[in-house]
Amino acid sequence: MTNAPLEPKEVIRDQALALGFDAVGFAPAALGAHAKEHLRSYLDQGFHGDMGWMAETQARRANPQVLWPDARSVIVVGLNYGPSHNPLELLARPERGNISVYARNKDYHDILKKRVKALARWLHQEHQAGVKVFVDTAPVMEKPLAARAGIGWQGKHSNLVSREAGSWFFLGEVFTSLDLTPDSAEIDHCGSCRRCLDVCPTEAFPAPYRIDARRCISYLTIEHKGHIEREFRKPMGNRIYGCDDCLAVCPWNKFAEPTGEEAFLPRVELTAPRLRDLAMLDDPGFRQVFSGSPIKRVGRDRFVRNVLIAIGNSGSAEDHLDVVKILLDDASPLVRAMAVWALRQLAPDGDAATLCEQHRARESDPEVLAEWNSES
Known part of the structure; x- marks a missing residue:
């Protein structure tokens, strides 16, 4: 008696894991009404600040099939970059600069995109599938797609949270012309917890699941091109690139493992410069x-x-x-x-x-x- 061949989705999942991804999920190439309305409201309230490209690409961002009409499924992959220490400890050393965990070594875009492209090439060769690769910089609502793919859920801080990896992982997507059975969407496990909301030094969360980027230290230190308003300077403390506060306090991080990716391990000179x-x-x-x-x-x-x-x-x-x-x-x-x-x-x-x-x-x-x- 021979074993039945694996379904294409399971073969794809095995290949993605073999390439070194820590999480793999499958979603339809579509977003629910809630995600579209959330985006519209976010932009209408000006929460995107200087990031005009978000409004300019709204139609493509809200509908993957506007971005690529041939898309039928989205393969969402995740890569763990979890730290081996509590990144908030450095806030008590004001003579040192605090750089967000994700930026203490190589640019994750380069690492992740190379691996996502390898998965897409394999998918095209093995299944004659049409493919498009996206990593962060494209007009893709990757967190809602990741939630639909079962990778995690969007927490009250609006970032993705996983029961296995906590808050510390990067996302990438392969859009494909294949019709693949979606995974079950992840449900919200935040409960009554509001640690991420309460820890924010600039009060960037007007409500749970809503972030006003104009008040966010990550936005101010990375995206904002002008002078930083006076009211935010003291709360910034020694955060010189990004902010990990709302991620670091999430209780689900107790299940997270430190990354094993050498490219994500912190360079000594950027750990506490x-x-x-x-x-x-x-x-x-x-x-x-x-x-x-x-x-x-x-x-x-x-x-x-x-x-x-x-x-x-x-x-x-x-x-x-x-x-x-x-x-x-x-x-x-x-x-x-x-x-x-x-x-x-x-x-x-x-x-x-x-x-x-x-x-x-x-x-x-x-x-x-x-x-x-x-x-x-």
């Missing part, structure tokens, strides 16, 4: 330090803007004041403005006033002048 070293990076130095890192895409000026806010929050004039004074003359208005703010946090009033008179006369940028003219 000294703020003064980062603040002194010029553009070539920034590019060298963050080569192959997702941090590179924000550019030196925005990154040093973030670092100066952390310096202003450090409470350590002895370690940082000399660097801040140098950056008062930086070529970038973003940097100069935050150097002024950091100076006012660290310097005695007399020192700040003297520097104010020296710099105000030759400053032309209105945002920088506003910082000099402010009281704090």
